[in-house]
Amino acid sequence: MSEPFLIGDTMTGGYGNGPDILHECTIAVDRGEIAVIVGPNGAGKSTAMRAVFGMLNVRQGAVRLNGEDITALSPQDRVVKGMGFVPQTHNIFTSMTVEENLEMGAFIRTDDISGTMEQVYELFPILREKRHQAAGELSGGQRQQVAVGRALMTKPTVLMLDEPTAGVSPIVMDELFDRIIEVARTGISILMVEQNARQALEIADKGYVLVQGRNAHTGSGKDLLADSEVRRSFLGG
Structure with missing residues (x-):
């Protein structure tokens, strides 16, 4: 089996000298795929994404991009390697x-x-x-x-989106998801953290449900939507 294009492999870590928030958490996405991280509030979703982007200490595990170990690289160096990151807030220059x-x-x-x-x-x-x-x-x-x-202006091979539809109307959310699908069709890998779990899993090739910084469920978006336990616990039945 060849390795996924981008993988945060069994990552354990947290911010600074603080406690571990992630516990052997694995997140991966292939070329041109949409991978979605969902889960309850405080599950470590955004933390997992930031770990992949180099914004916190990965004390155990590794991050690899196209087979290259990039665990020690700064976020700036990861951008040069082809990773684009869109934070949830303060993500534009308003003036x-x-x-x-x-x-x-x-x-x-x-x-x-x-x-x-x-x-x-x-x-x-x-x-x-x-x-x-x-x-x-x-x-x-x-x-x-x-x-x-x-983020697309850097010509990334991976685009990471932290809660891209937070605070927008359902119509705008659908439109943004349509655009995200279009981006993935150009061969760019999409890794996304999303509160609107059901809608996100509908467009996901791969889904990760995190609970307390650990992988609780992993599968295709379709499989997770069909999983009665996932539906009951995380999608409101």
Whole structure:
């Protein structure tokens, strides 16, 4: 069996010198797949994602990208390796225009970025329309599009999204999920933490249910949705 494109393998760790939050937790995603991390509040979902991105100490276990051990790399170095990360909050520069935000996303690149910007505008047409507007003036859903677009400007091989639909309307959530599917179809791996577990699992190739920093259930999105215990415990029946 070949290893997944990105894997946080049996990760144990926490923040700084604090207690372990993750306990032998494994999260993985293949090329062009959507993997979703769900679970109750305080389950360690965002912590698992941050561990994969290098934002906390992994005391045991390892993170590997395309077969390379990147456990010791800083988040900045992981971006250079092809990982894009969109935090849940404070993920745009509000005083800058939409286009300036996208340009900031391409900070590590030395080549022509105009083609990538065009791809972002095709994915999110509203951003083209509002490209000269301050990002802080946009709706919540549009801000999320800017944040995702900015991460895509680095031309990542993996896009990590922390609660991308938090605080947006159901219509906007459906639209964002549609765009995320489109991104995955281009061959980019998507790793996503999501409160809207049922909707997220519907689009997931792979799902991870975490409880208290441990893997409780793992399977395809379809299998987890069909699992009576998962439905009863985490999806409201």
